Amino acid sequence: MEAAERPRSRKCGSLALERSDQALLHDFLTGDLDAFDALMRRHEDNIFGLALRMTGNRYDALDATQEAFTSAFRNATKFKGNSAFSTWLYRIGINACTDLLRRRQRQVPVADVDTGRTSGLEDEDVPLRLDLQRALAQLGPDHREAVLMHDVGGYPYEDIAALTGVELGTVKSRISRGRKKLAEILEQRDPRQPSKETT
């Protein structure tokens, strides 16, 4: 399976001639709607991709993305600059998804066992493996956050450490353990996978 293009490389290339996130955020706080538009355009795909993985369906992903941006812009003055704005926003996205999932615990869409498709959403094509969303939900919050920020968001260890206020080594071990647990959960769910047991 080809790995998807990593957000990290895309970010480095495109920001050269544009205003920084910090500058745009400052402009936004003085009432500049164009800065608002630019910030949204720049980050909405990242957050949406995150939300799609965490919620498993498009309706919820769009809701969570909306909540994340609303919350971030509302709390823009609370961004301290310990990390990149993008990292801070990403964490807000993770929290928005977690909140949405918690509210909807009673409303989990029922998935068809054979096709994996969710009932009631037959108009939308949702090719995402539902088990990824469920597997992520089973990780502890610290591990899930670290794995999503690094492996999906593409943020470097140092940035994650600065944002979450933990040691670099802690970030690395959370990512490592989170990945392992995720793979083990997915392995159990997918009957097509051959056993990797070597011991």
Added chain:
Amino acid sequence: MNDLTHERCSELLGAFASGELDAQHRTQVEGHLSSCRDCSLELAAIEALAAPDLVPMTGVERDRLTGAVRAALLPPRRAAWSARWGRRVAPALGAAALLAIVALAIVSLPGDRSLPNTATGGGTTTEQVEGDEAELKGAPAPAAQDATTTETLEGRKDNGAGTSTTSAGTVTDHGAASTALRAAVSTTVSEQDFATAGLDLRSLVPAKLPRRVTTYRVVEPLADSAPNERVGDLIRSCSKRAISTSPVPLVATSATYFPSDDLLVIGFVWVEGSTGDLYYEIRGWRAGRCDRVTPIYRRGVIAE
């Protein structure tokens, strides 16, 4: 040979998966992977997370997202719109005058490029709040008892107390204007919206229902009784959305539309399997956003 530590390999796996490693490091990682189950697991997780089959946002989805976030950040302006062009003004003005005011609003909103300082903007919350789990045994409001027989679940359009009962012509005009302003209006319904619309939620609670509640197409009669086609379509979409995402078998029993607020409220019932009790749920959607997750504003048991 291969002197890659386990920790170092873990750090390199991301770049390895996306093909960014140089040849030497790639060979080292491959060598380590062949004998390390943990790293093989980590790599499997990275590949699963990459999920290349995800479909990015469409143009329509992007526009809605931006519009919704922008509207949520503009509560002072939104409140002003509801107060000035809401129900209180409607009775005093003719349809033409109302349309003229609304048309002015369309012109002025996009042209104004300034935002209030969000640090000071208090605004109403868009947090979605679960309604009370109120057990309203035997205490429905009187308004709920009209029109519906207790033998059948007819589609019932309940114009609750205080709704702006506008003529068909005004509803049509308002609907057209509402469509144009939809992007600028918050899509999240709050308790305040119900109060503004003059709706006591308890008035939507069915008084009595037959014990045999089966899932059948009650939605169509509800949609057919709507004031116009747009509202009819909204009833269908919002009902479908609620029914398909609920773990319990909801049946829509009432639909109420407030044209001045572009607010649609649908009442549902279901039978609790273990006890046989009848429950009701009331949900609201704003500005036609049937794709939005909506909180449940009232939920409780219907007494025998």
